[in-house]
Amino acid sequence: MLDKFREECGVFGVFGHREASRIAYLGLYALQHRGQESAGIVSTDANDLHSETGMGHVADIFTQSRLENLKGETAIGHTRYSTAGESAAKNAQPLVVSCSQGELALCHNGNLINALQVRGQLEKSGSIFQSTSDSEVILHLIARSRQGTIEDAIQEALSQLTGAYSLIFLTHEKVIAVRDPRGFRPLNLGWLDGSPVLASETCAFDLIEARYDREVAPGEMLTLFKGGIRSRQISPPRPPSFCVFEHVYFSRPDSQIFGRSVYESRQLLGRCLAQEQPVEADIVVPVPDSGVAAAIGFSHESGIQFEFGLIRNHYVGRTFIEPKQSIRHFGVKIKLNPVAALIRGKRVVLVTTPS
Amino acid sequence: MLDKFREECGVFGVFGHREASRIAYLGLYALQHRGQESAGIVSTDANDLHSETGMGHVADIFTQSRLENLKGETAIGHTRYSTAGESAAKNAQPLVVSCSQGELALCHNGNLINALQVRGQLEKSGSIFQSTSDSEVILHLIARSRQGTIEDAIQEALSQLTGAYSLIFLTHEKVIAVRDPRGFRPLNLGWLDGSPVLASETCAFDLIEARYDREVAPGEMLTLFKGGIRSRQISPPRPPSFCVFEHVYFSRPDSQIFGRSVYESRQLLGRCLAQEQPVEADIVVPVPDSGVAAAIGFSHESGIQFEFGLIRNHYVGRTFIEPKQSIRHFGVKIKLNPVAALIRGKRVVLVTTPS
Amino acid sequence: MLDKFREECGVFGVFGHREASRIAYLGLYALQHRGQESAGIVSTDANDLHSETGMGHVADIFTQSRLENLKGETAIGHTRYSTAGESAAKNAQPLVVSCSQGELALCHNGNLINALQVRGQLEKSGSIFQSTSDSEVILHLIARSRQGTIEDAIQEALSQLTGAYSLIFLTHEKVIAVRDPRGFRPLNLGWLDGSPVLASETCAFDLIEARYDREVAPGEMLTLFKGGIRSRQISPPRPPSFCVFEHVYFSRPDSQIFGRSVYESRQLLGRCLAQEQPVEADIVVPVPDSGVAAAIGFSHESGIQFEFGLIRNHYVGRTFIEPKQSIRHFGVKIKLNPVAALIRGKRVVLVTTPS
């Protein structure tokens, strides 16, 4: 069921920092929860783009020597959520192409609504597609634009697309960030040692000790270049439409998303639940990890005692071998186990999140 | 500093079950927190011992085909805590030897006090040692015993050793479990489909849906064989000396250890702390995961509000590449991040465990 | 120095055989000497293209389960010679794209002369390039063709390109093979159980027990489809220009290339050498493996005794660690060692090939 949430990727960018690739690596490390299928970083030394991508976790993909290949003071990176299909490696981002605008790399968090339709038109007029990712459509539209600057070409391309997109582009000279007019997905701006940084969630800023500045606004295009940063509103204001799952499920509780603390949002949801659905019970128990803050909120509001009564096995690998004999709810049991002594004979409120 | 806690291994055994190796695999899966350096299973089909060991996590070591190599209805297994040194692979358990008692395998949780001294004597009289593990001493003493039965040989061997040991032996016909006279380390007996099972912690029973029966008593030897199980007290009663770290730090909170719920022990520690060291504060925050139950206990006792204010990054790999520029407390920061919105301006009680 | 010989790849195709992917795998196995950097197979079940590519050797890339993913009765494959550069994985073939002609896969052996120039024009008019391979240009030209059939589109595309190409295309319904007008690179047609097969060298037919039929002619396009095979001459006859390195160095001596036995060609070269450059010597020794047939020819012609006086280490891995102290000609020495007893005091003719 989760497989449809392809919006759940992480994007990161840094401009003009001596340790650009390493900063990007740490940023992706902090955004790992937004995608574990693949990850990649592309950097530039103003002459070339350097790319390293791989399947799996950030910590497994990037070695010292791969980071050293990522030369230059500017870099962007991406973590990708698991999707089915044999072409997974081809869909790894950042996408890198060579086109009329020169070399160009792209990270995309979000889903385009009219991607298939536009792709059909592009194929008809001679484009070739090498992945099944809707993000490739964006690059084709940019490549075909007759606009003189990359910013204008991006703006023209995006004017033909609808849907959710928090984008970070990389050229030899610039990093360009864009958020769709409704702001479905988060994108934040921060500062590290005087260099601008971009990230899906603020927890990435915390790890690298960057200072949070503000959100990239819905419909805003930010250009990071040698002269500083430049903002442009590329689409008229629309009613914002922030994705509720970011607060409920996707984001880390220590992040600020859409200008609010995720932890506090979840806690508030728990308080509301306690008001709307009051129950008589002995203890409130969360399904870790996303249910924890909500359960605490429920406990505070209802006065029912909070207990951490479900223990998570932190060593569950990506695969496990099932027994032949039936074990009820084996898939759950290998990940979670109740504290029997705690819940025996108790009336328990179990708080989970609709994921 | 943690490297000294070599006691922190997990042991498991099952006798006479159609899916013995798979049950052992799941048992080790649940005991993974007691050791991530190496793991192994040895099984018997009454004719031979079959052994599969490897470095790393249980889920990575055991494939379908390696489990199929582990033929037979009886098996024992071990997870080993990280220790330094080049000979790590040689120290992986279960140890398997051929000796006067036939083929013999051993899993050991604990540390022997007089191992070096006994080892010196054994070498003097012609024994050769192939590992740096103190467990190898036990096997040499058994091999040299003139006793007619394996149980008597084990008893004679252990009478020459002092220290902590929860042991599980495997022969072609039997599984033999022994706990040292003071009961430093835990060892439990359960039942699955009529077959006896043994495990360091009861959380292993929960996963395989075995029924918890009782602890193996301090100084008790249990023989699991075709005729059932047989108990023998092999050393006079001594004042029990349960290792406090089992409840404070090692064991999973959903386990029963030394007959008590680990979660409840930790919660009680938090309550005591609140009584002994009352403070004025706004919120109580645990250092996850071992501090959670204690912080809840502290909160209940003190009335100070509980918050899950430190978020753990679940994707921290075994290695990460540090930035060259200094980031304060980087090692901690990559694992834990505070929820800034929650603790800003607050007086915080941070509850952790002395690990 | 060898890095420039990018022509040295292997291509293979099979149409309408129950074991298509397995046949392609074996074909590539036999063509492994034409490229060890990467290999890939794309198959079709008439509804979809299925692709599996990887870095390294055929035997390491393709597992039972990856072959099973390659569904359908038609498949093409490629082995790629080592080239420098970070984007090696992106350059692995077969290339697979989606375009106006539907899904299309391509294997290419050869080098295009005007690829960079055409690529520049394509980028100017809106194409994006994802690899540094000149083969990608071919696909763009096909995608932009307004021709109604894939054959016509390929013909139109190739009319704009000059250089060396032995190509095998795969669509949902067809396999299409084309050889450039001068026939620089080899391409052969054979039959296996009534199904047509294509391969760079006939040694691939030997392994799968296919019957050799004929060369694909210079300038010929062969369509393999449900109705049989269809030939079309797509370019006017030109003076043939077979690459001499195929016989001297690239191909296996057990192959027929350009209608001649490679072994016999090399032997003839040795005979000519003996005639043109007669010497007084005691023994003729080849540098294995490519010098063997020539040395035998030299021996037969000159009457000087043939000896296999240089022994090759068959276990030289892709990397080896050099000693710090200098060893003269270490790089050669680790691969080849003379039989000292044989050459001591002898006048030796050493026969090698200009690679």
Added chain:
Amino acid sequence: MLDKFREECGVFGVFGHREASRIAYLGLYALQHRGQESAGIVSTDANDLHSETGMGHVADIFTQSRLENLKGETAIGHTRYSTAGESAAKNAQPLVVSCSQGELALCHNGNLINALQVRGQLEKSGSIFQSTSDSEVILHLIARSRQGTIEDAIQEALSQLTGAYSLIFLTHEKVIAVRDPRGFRPLNLGWLDGSPVLASETCAFDLIEARYDREVAPGEMLTLFKGGIRSRQISPPRPPSFCVFEHVYFSRPDSQIFGRSVYESRQLLGRCLAQEQPVEADIVVPVPDSGVAAAIGFSHESGIQFEFGLIRNHYVGRTFIEPKQSIRHFGVKIKLNPVAALIRGKRVVLVTTPS
């Protein structure tokens, strides 16, 4: 059928050289053909033994960092031939033990006839065995010896064993080489930069540019120590019994074995065959690689023309996936392919070695 030739291992030693571990690594590289299952090196810095072993090929096992772990100026190494069984990793050599003689490492090429019997006696009197290798018996007998020096202990131990053994021992101060009284297996002494080196075959000396000195004599014990080298005859002279397979099949043709060139031995075998079994034929073709020298000898003696008519696929991996449809002699065909043009209509003498 080859699985029984367990004698086919390679041993190497170097004493007092600044690059000891690297020299040992190169020596094993040259001896790789004597065993591809596992390999290992143990070095000493006079205080400790350092050990690195692994499954597979020398080039894959030893990385720069593993060689750096092998500290000190003295080292011994081993390559092991493939044997069946689950305990392959445990049987990897050099064996390393701690015993009454201190730390001790052993490399063994050969098979002991009475190993099982002695092992039974040792177990009865209290020894434990951790491998299925007969080499472990040697270490137990040394550990039990009451002799004051390691040399005397080794001599006493070997006096109880019969069979084939070329042994290299390593202690903190010495390297000790022993060859059995009949000299079944080869063992050679050479010199590199003033340091003594030992190897199964002289091709190992060629690679490191060591000078060949002489064979270790049957029944001789050589001690390499700070003061130089010391020889001792530890068993009375016996009629020599060199294993014929060393010259026929095991050894590399560029090695001197038992004081003779392997290449010349094989060539002589071919000459004898031509004399004993004269035939009428058009060409002589070897089954590569072991049949090459014999076929050349046959050709020289008989006057029948030599041709290299069977081509070996150098890229055959350890595994390959067979087709489902039957291909006759598939196992052979994937490794060897005839040059059809050469043998068509010819009477062929095929020369192979009885392996």
